[in-house]
Amino acid sequence: MDKKNLKGWLYLLPAILFLGLFMVYPLIDVFIYSFEEGYNSASQTYYGVGLYNYSYVLHDPYFLQAVKNTFILVIFTVPISTGIALLISVGLSSIKKLKELFQTIYFLPYVTNTLAVGLVFMILFKKTPYTDGLVNLVINWFGGNSVDFIDGPYWAKMFVLCFYTVWVVLPFKILILTSALASVKQDYYNAAQVDGTSKWRIFTRITLPMISPMLFYLIITGFIGAFKAYSDAVALFGTNLNTAEMNTIVGYIYDMLYGNSGGYPSYASAAAIILFTIVLTITCINLLVSKKHVHYE
Amino acid sequence: MGKPVDYAKIEKSARTGERVRKTVIYLLLSVWALVVLFPFYWMVLTSVKSYSAYNSEYIPKLYTLSPTLQNYVDAFTTVPLGRYFLNTLIFTIATTALMLVVIVLAAFAFARLEFKGKNITFTLFLSLMMIPNELVIITNYVTITNWDMRNTFLGLILPSVTSVFYIYLLKENFELIPDELYKAAKVDGTSDLKYLLKVMLPISKPTLITITILKVIECWNSYVWPRLITDEEAYFLVSNGIQEIRENGFGRENIPAMMAAVVVISVPLIVLFLIFHKKIMEGVARGGTKG
Numbered sequence: 044m045d046k047k048n049l050k051g052w053l054y055l056l057p058a059i060l061f062l063g064l065f066m067v068y069p070l071i072d073v074f075i076y077s078f079e080e081g082y083n084s085a086s087q088t089y090y091g092v093g094l095y096n097y098s099y100v101l102h103d104p105y106f107l108q109a110v111k112n113t114f115i116l117v118i119f120t121v122p123i124s125t126g127i128a129l130l131i132s133v134g135l136s137s138i139k140k141l142k143e144l145f146q147t148i149y150f151l152p153y154v155t156n157t158l159a160v161g162l163v164f165m166i167l168f169k170k171t172p173y174t175d176g177l178v179n180l181v182i183n184w185f186g187g188n189s190v191d192f193i194d195g196p197y198w199a200k201m202f203v204l205c206f207y208t209v210w211v212v213l214p215f216k217i218l219i220l221t222s223a224l225a226s227v228k229q230d231y232y233n234a235a236q237v238d239g240t241s242k243w244r245i246f247t248r249i250t251l252p253m254i255s256p257m258l259f260y261l262i263i264t265g266f267i268g269a270f271k272a273y274s275d276a277v278a279l280f281g282t283n284l285n286t287a288e289m290n291t292i293v294g295y296i297y298d299m300l301y302g303n304s305g306g307y308p309s310y311a312s313a314a315a316i317i318l319f320t321i322v323l324t325i326t327c328i329n330l331l332v333s334k335k336h337v338h339y340e
Numbered sequence: 341m342g343k344p345v346d347y348a349k350i351e352k353s354a355r356t357g358e359r360v361r362k363t364v365i366y367l368l369l370s371v372w373a374l375v376v377l378f379p380f381y382w383m384v385l386t387s388v389k390s391y392s393a394y395n396s397e398y399i400p401k402l403y404t405l406s407p408t409l410q411n412y413v414d415a416f417t418t419v420p421l422g423r424y425f426l427n428t429l430i431f432t433i434a435t436t437a438l439m440l441v442v443i444v445l446a447a448f449a450f451a452r453l454e455f456k457g458k459n460i461t462f463t464l465f466l467s468l469m470m471i472p473n474e475l476v477i478i479t480n481y482v483t484i485t486n487w488d489m490r491n492t493f494l495g496l497i498l499p500s501v502t503s504v505f506y507i508y509l510l511k512e513n514f515e516l517i518p519d520e521l522y523k524a525a526k527v528d529g530t531s532d533l534k535y536l537l538k539v540m541l542p543i544s545k546p547t548l549i550t551i552t553i554l555k556v557i558e559c560w561n562s563y564v565w566p567r568l569i570t571d572e573e574a575y576f577l578v579s580n581g582i583q584e585i586r587e588n589g590f591g592r593e594n595i596p597a598m599m600a601a602v603v604v605i606s607v608p609l610i611v612l613f614l615i616f617h618k619k620i621m622e623g624v625a626r627g628g629t630k631g
Binding site: 048051052057059061062064069070072073130134137146148149150153156157159160162163166173174176210218219222273274277281282300308311312322 | 366373453458583625
């Protein structure tokens, strides 16, 4: 019997070792770090235990800016991307010709390197002495004035960030919603058609309730993902996000850890735990709301 | 006597309505397809414009009549793009291969072996799925720094060789294989390891391929961890390389060369996607998320 036990654990050993070292231990450690005051990463000493790190982070203007940016990003991109994804998926599920081609095209951004394609977006939106950029050209056609979307006013930078984020997250949402729509039983639609139900009514009374679990899954994961935004912003505005006023909470955490402003794992830990608390709270609210509105078979 | 109902007319108007609806749908779908594809077109187009041509176009042209490959030459000669590429390849292959070994062994233990504490361990594993990367990355950074593994491949690879989600996915798949096969193998005196390699892995090949592709995509695009752990150019991966190129590579104005580098970096995954698009989309639909 003992040999059998040993064998099982032996097979599990690599996984346990790696998970223990790089997930369980860090998880405990991050809380310890966040309470150690004045931690010095060179000498690995600290002089007190308390809430100072949290207070420092919460009073840091860079952190507050990052929180503001992240919330704006979340508030705009989650509803917009979910809405567009729903629209496109409904459109996709009502056609037959070219359906697969469209699906494949729409999924393309998922497999591309966020940093690399972000550079293309930067070039499209950027205004330089040599050129106003393609997007500004289009704006000019419609009689608008050129705006520098990359180094210009705050709202313009935020717009590009939101636009790029939506572009990046849509493939996943479209894919999930299209497969959710495909799994709605045809019987329901047939029955509704016999009754002469209008298309809009079919959509709101049959389609939406049937895909509501998946829709809510997307909203919840969308919130979580948007709160963790970081590399999209780096792709557009470069690594010095604080100067660009475009930092995100995750960006703040990494800046505290590394780079010119780095070397403060305690502040980074406190910020990470604050972020985790925000995400957890929002997810719980989402789950409570979904209990009321989501239809489960 | 009411007017005779003109069925033909009703049918005709219904059909026109349907046709209008379809046209609108195709139009909207095409517009979005354009939004998705345009950045790719623009990146390829810019990469074949010559430096002087690009900079003389105050109003950017939507096509070019004199394409050049000079930018690609520049991309490989003025910045170590080949080096970034090779690093990423090594990182991707090593991480994926190591991860496959770890998760196959773990999934096999959970799916087929009987031992004390199996269920509780599995539950603990599952609960680890909820831990966001941002919480653990701080300590991992300190750990790897303390082990003097900054700017090494080991430091890059080690923290990402396990994935609880993939263990779970593979375990579910292993459990679909009928018990009888296992018992028969036992009677024949086949060892567990041999059974795993000769029977279970071949049967689970589709799932293994899906996991491999998803992991390759993840590795190829990873940015945050490599950025934290490498500051020597010799160990940069493509994402960090592209950021380096942007900040002090060809000089800020040589956009065409930059775009050539972007094309080179994007092509491998796009090719992979075009070959395996069905598998990739299936795999992601089964529960992948980005990043």
